[in-house]
Amino acid sequence: MTDFAKRVTSIDISGIRKMFESAAPGSINMGLGQPDFDTPENIKNAAIKALSDGMTGYTNNAGIDELRAAVAEKLKTENGVSVEPSNVLITAGGSGALHASIMSLIEDGQKVVFNNPGFVSYGSLATLAGGVPDPVPLRPDLHLDVEALKEHFSDKKTKVMVLNSPANPTGAVETKDTIKAVVESAADYGVTVLSDEVYEKFCYGDAKFVSAALFGDNVVTINAASKTYAMTGWRIGFMAASKEIIDQAVKVQQYSLACPTSIAQYAALEAYTGDQSSIGVMKKEYEARRNLIINGLRDLGISVSMPEGAFYAFPKLDLDTVMKIVAGGVIITPGAAFGSNGAGYARMSYATSQKNILIALDRIRKAVE
Numbered sequence: 565m566t567d568f569a570k571r572v573t574s575i576d577i578s579g580i581r582k583m584f585e586s587a588a589p590g591s592i593n594m595g596l597g598q599p600d601f602d603t604p605e606n607i608k609n610a611a612i613k614a615l616s617d618g619m620t621g622y623t624n625n626a627g628i629d630e631l632r633a634a635v636a637e638k639l640k641t642e643n644g645v646s647v648e649p650s651n652v653l654i655t656a657g658g659s660g661a662l663h664a665s666i667m668s669l670i671e672d673g674q675k676v677v678f679n680n681p682g683f684v685s686y687g688s689l690a691t692l693a694g695g696v697p698d699p700v701p702l703r704p705d706l707h708l709d710v711e712a713l714k715e716h717f718s719d720k721k722t723k724v725m726v727l728n729s730p731a732n733p734t735g736a737v738e739t740k741d742t743i744k745a746v747v748e749s750a751a752d753y754g755v756t757v758l759s760d761e762v763y764e765k766f767c768y769g770d771a772k773f774v775s776a777a778l779f780g781d782n783v784v785t786i787n788a789a790s791k792t793y794a795m796t797g798w799r800i801g802f803m804a805a806s807k808e809i810i811d812q813a814v815k816v817q818q819y820s821l822a823c824p825t826s827i828a829q830y831a832a833l834e835a836y837t838g839d840q841s842s843i844g845v846m847k848k849e850y851e852a853r854r855n856l857i858i859n860g861l862r863d864l865g866i867s868v869s870m871p872e873g874a875f876y877a878f879p880k881l882d883l884d885t886v887m888k889i890v891a892g893g894v895i896i897t898p899g900a901a902f903g904s905n906g907a908g909y910a911r912m913s914y915a916t917s918q919k920n921i922l923i924a925l926d927r928i929r930k931a932v933e
């Protein structure tokens with residue numbers, strides 16, 4: 565029998581995929597964090613043009629210059645974060661940016677702090693890099709617990725914190741004050757903050773998105789075209805950081821995937837510099853779906869907080885009920901798939917039509933009555 569590396573055998577396949585595999589035919593899929601919108605036409609056309617123009621070779625390991633410049637410009641004008649194109653590394657989705665930054669920063673045994681419940685990749689990437697995942701429970705209102713985070717920062721083994729607002733799986737959007745406090749207290753202890761901003765554009769009501777990099781030099785900004793432009797399959801994201809960090813991260817990318825896909829980079833260039841109106845259309849629709857699903861769940865007597873961003877509802881549902889709902893034809897994900905503190909909850913992605921949400925609510929009603 566083959567012996568495998570412990571850093572791989574010690575991590576498990578994502579619980580989200582497992583639910584998907586056990587679903588009945590005809591199920592409504594509220595399991596995956598994937599926009600149900602198609603990539604806007606102007607972006608697709610840019611890829612077609614790149615293809616016919618023969619842009620099919622390797623690009624720079626750090627990505628094409630035009631896209632690095634477009635991202636730097638986006639960060640400056642939309643987020644108030646001043647960076648040069650040389651501070652930007654184009655990656656294979658937000659995942660590629662998380663991988664390159666954690667691999668660059670984490671030494672054996674060093675800790676990566678993140679929210680519990682939180683996005684499934686953070687802990688596994690820490691383990692793959694030889695580090696130690698250190699999930700910190702959220703407050704009962706599903707927001708970051710700054711005092712608890714400070715305690716974890718003070719542990720000498722803590723090197724990195726992943727901050728994620730708007731958050732997966734909770735939909736929580738942290739306030740400017742909270743983000744500032746987290747970044748500043750991380751800086752006090754020499755901790756680098758990876759700010760995962762992939763849901764930046766999807767904040768609802770009064771919730772406002774704020775970039776963590778506004779509050780310190782100890783921040784790596786991570787973002788992607790994936791959710792913003794409904795481009796999950798194109799695999800384009802980026803990280804923006806000090807030149808020092810980029811110089812290391814580019815080596816991780818060079819020796820793992822060489823460069824992100826050339827034609828997808830040209831598509832992303834159009835995404836970041838072309839017509840932005842598709843974002844507003846998607847946001848408006850997500851917000852209507854959010855209201856539909858939250859009101860629907862509450863009408864069924866299910867306790868759920870109003871998510872301020874992203875496209876997930878995170879109601880209180882025990883595992884038995886989750887399994888009944890899945891058996892009843894609605895794929896949802898048990899909260900424990902996002903960390904121990906997610907037990908007793910479930911994540912429901914509302915990146916699906918209002919029609920599907922209404923069918924799902926009806927099936928949930930039958931499953932819980």
Ligand SMILES: Cc1ncc(COP(=O)(O)O)c(C=O)c1O
Pocket residue numbers: 597656657658659660683728731732760762788789790791796800801
């Ligand atoms: C919080 C968070 N970060 C990063 C990612 C990865 O995004 P990408 O598809 O760009 O790799 C996801 C995907 O679901 C996510 O939810």
